[in-house]
Amino acid sequence: MLEPTQLDERKQRILKAVVSDYTLTGIPVGSQVLAAKYFLALSSATIRNELADLVGTGYLQQPHTSAGRIPTDRGYRYFVDFLMQPEAAPPAIRRTVKQEFDTAPHQLEGILEKAAMVLAQITENVSLVTAPQVSEARIKHIDLVSLEAQSALIILVLEGNLIKQQIVNLERAISQEDLSRMAAMLNRKLRGQSAEELSARIGQLGTDRGEQRRILERLIESIKNHQAQGQTVVLHDGMRNLLRHPEFVEVNRLEELLELIEQGAQLAGILQQVAFEKDVEIIIGRENTSSGLRECSLVLTTYKMADRVRGTVGVVGPTRMRYGQIVARVRLVSQMTSDALANLGN
Amino acid sequence: MLEPTQLDERKQRILKAVVSDYTLTGIPVGSQVLAAKYFLALSSATIRNELADLVGTGYLQQPHTSAGRIPTDRGYRYFVDFLMQPEAAPPAIRRTVKQEFDTAPHQLEGILEKAAMVLAQITENVSLVTAPQVSEARIKHIDLVSLEAQSALIILVLEGNLIKQQIVNLERAISQEDLSRMAAMLNRKLRGQSAEELSARIGQLGTDRGEQRRILERLIESIKNHQAQGQTVVLHDGMRNLLRHPEFVEVNRLEELLELIEQGAQLAGILQQVAFEKDVEIIIGRENTSSGLRECSLVLTTYKMADRVRGTVGVVGPTRMRYGQIVARVRLVSQMTSDALANLGN
DNA sequence: TTTAGCACTCTGCACGGGAGACTGCCAGAA
DNA sequence: TTCTGGCAGTCTCCCGTGCAGAGTGCTAAA
Numbered sequence: 155m156l157e158p159t160q161l162d163e164r165k166q167r168i169l170k171a172v173v174s175d176y177t178l179t180g181i182p183v184g185s186q187v188l189a190a191k192y193f194l195a196l197s198s199a200t201i202r203n204e205l206a207d208l209v210g211t212g213y214l215q216q217p218h219t220s221a222g223r224i225p226t227d228r229g230y231r232y233f234v235d236f237l238m239q240p241e242a243a244p245p246a247i248r249r250t251v252k253q254e255f256d257t258a259p260h261q262l263e264g265i266l267e268k269a270a271m272v273l274a275q276i277t278e279n280v281s282l283v284t285a286p287q288v289s290e291a292r293i294k295h296i297d298l299v300s301l302e303a304q305s306a307l308i309i310l311v312l313e314g315n316l317i318k319q320q321i322v323n324l325e326r327a328i329s330q331e332d333l334s335r336m337a338a339m340l341n342r343k344l345r346g347q348s349a350e351e352l353s354a355r356i357g358q359l360g361t362d363r364g365e366q367r368r369i370l371e372r373l374i375e376s377i378k379n380h381q382a383q384g385q386t387v388v389l390h391d392g393m394r395n396l397l398r399h400p401e402f403v404e405v406n407r408l409e410e411l412l413e414l415i416e417q418g419a420q421l422a423g424i425l426q427q428v429a430f431e432k433d434v435e436i437i438i439g440r441e442n443t444s445s446g447l448r449e450c451s452l453v454l455t456t457y458k459m460a461d462r463v464r465g466t467v468g469v470v471g472p473t474r475m476r477y478g479q480i481v482a483r484v485r486l487v488s489q490m491t492s493d494a495l496a497n498l499g500n
Numbered sequence: 501m502l503e504p505t506q507l508d509e510r511k512q513r514i515l516k517a518v519v520s521d522y523t524l525t526g527i528p529v530g531s532q533v534l535a536a537k538y539f540l541a542l543s544s545a546t547i548r549n550e551l552a553d554l555v556g557t558g559y560l561q562q563p564h565t566s567a568g569r570i571p572t573d574r575g576y577r578y579f580v581d582f583l584m585q586p587e588a589a590p591p592a593i594r595r596t597v598k599q600e601f602d603t604a605p606h607q608l609e610g611i612l613e614k615a616a617m618v619l620a621q622i623t624e625n626v627s628l629v630t631a632p633q634v635s636e637a638r639i640k641h642i643d644l645v646s647l648e649a650q651s652a653l654i655i656l657v658l659e660g661n662l663i664k665q666q667i668v669n670l671e672r673a674i675s676q677e678d679l680s681r682m683a684a685m686l687n688r689k690l691r692g693q694s695a696e697e698l699s700a701r702i703g704q705l706g707t708d709r710g711e712q713r714r715i716l717e718r719l720i721e722s723i724k725n726h727q728a729q730g731q732t733v734v735l736h737d738g739m740r741n742l743l744r745h746p747e748f749v750e751v752n753r754l755e756e757l758l759e760l761i762e763q764g765a766q767l768a769g770i771l772q773q774v775a776f777e778k779d780v781e782i783i784i785g786r787e788n789t790s791s792g793l794r795e796c797s798l799v800l801t802t803y804k805m806a807d808r809v810r811g812t813v814g815v816v817g818p819t820r821m822r823y824g825q826i827v828a829r830v831r832l833v834s835q836m837t838s839d840a841l842a843n844l845g846n
Numbered sequence: 847t848t849t850a851g852c853a854c855t856c857t858g859c860a861c862g863g864g865a866g867a868c869t870g871c872c873a874g875a876a
Numbered sequence: 877t878t879c880t881g882g883c884a885g886t887c888t889c890c891c892g893t894g895c896a897g898a899g900t901g902c903t904a905a906a
Contacts, residue, residue: 220887295645394758412740566856
């Protein structure tokens, strides 16, 4: 990997200035601008030499001969790893966020939707939020509802008051009374466990309880299916914000991107594969495996519930984004989300 | 209102040809094209005279002096009311739709999501689907789950296996056993009623059951709140399709439109106000009250559950759309949605 | 009432030239 | 050795021009 020592201090300052200026203005940055705005002690000629070096080593590029410089993906990466400093969100923003979370419903999905909405708003980009894995969530309550035609509805109340439902077909019609009794029994035995743990536990119900056992098997099976289909839900908001960015005036790229976001399945895969070594993970431009994201960056972090990491919150936008600002705001929303989920209790 | 007799038969045929050709090609239609493609018996000069009349009466317009004609909103309205004939969806499309609905989950929200997805796909526009009013839906099952800190979770299973939840604060902690007993009682008394009917029924529980009554009041209240906030959910899909239409290369309009769709609240209002006199309602261009839709058309119809109209399905797209085709496809999806919901039983 | 012909208008596109921005390089200064 | 001023070169962007093409409206004749 890159070492910060690869660039001397002056080159670092110049790279930082180019990234900062370009992310703000969207205009390629020339040596004169740099000299005037950032390096009063140096002449533009000196800066030109440094810029040429930075182009040579792949941190900057030139759209055309007589244009200023813009960062390459590598340049952004260096900036993000070694030069960037998060810009704490201003009080007004913090206040808005707090207000929004205060009015969120006391329930997992509502909170995540709120998180997506707020994050899109304060970053002016597209927000992404993954819902937790169902199989890892503890079961709070099980209910069985009799439907006509020999089938029943299984209702699972999970941590965060998340509700999952599934229809099971039974061999014979079972009355609501019997189902309620069964549900009461299941509640006594299974409360507080996760669906994953359920699989192990299933033998302990005894062989004589054929019907219960079958229902339980269906239940576990359905939860696993949910998982296997890669059905991780990815909430998103703020697509409209994409249109504001000049990099998307060409509509072709945008279409691919919108499709990726609307369909969600591929995104879910990407978000789950992210290795969270640091608190905030940033994926820049061509570092993305997906072609639709080749000119985009992702800024991602996680949120927690009951002290365990449960899902991802983050932002997609053009590679030219104000990383320092966005990182701070993504972190803020992640924190508020975790707090809101903690207030749900268990 | 307009009478079909306002236009003689030849003008009708010309208007129809202009609308058809323009919706297909997107190119303003000139007199020569019309003569060559549609009116072999007439010269272009004759058609020019007719076109000039149609411009004079407001059915057509000219983008500029030396361009062909395009329909005005009024022209589209006339076309839709008197000239259009629905184009039955081809077997391949019908098959896709059927397959998608066959794989939909047995549950209201899943079916509506499927409807939105399919409709977006087969119309290549943005689909809209409203969820039913909660207050009108019959209650299948009520469950109460004890949470820590003197609160409980009310779970309502409604028609279509739609689940609604709400947290209530209690004066004192109540054990899960007591809550379950209470739930069993509520189930016996309230099953099969709608939330609206519940309000009337509340007195019959007797004054002695203070705690139950309070829970019930909260429950009704929460359902009403749901309603009052105009919280009608509007599902949508296919935003990416908008980018394909040449009318949206100018990104300004698009942004307003995307915002309208993503936020949903205003749309919900529009969709609920639609008076369904015919089976399919079409709103064209400036007939829309909302400024974001001034250059869009809506093609809307309803779906049913248990023989009652419960929600709206439809499409938003540019005014230049193939109305005949879209109407047939919206109808198809509406029908399939109603069928799928019927299979859920009650 | 329809048609042929014609002059007219407007768009779209290609071309060209000039202004502006920025560079790279070189020679001289620190 | 490092920095700087100067200068020629290059490329984009913008604007004006001119031309081809499409389509019209009008007029006069069939």
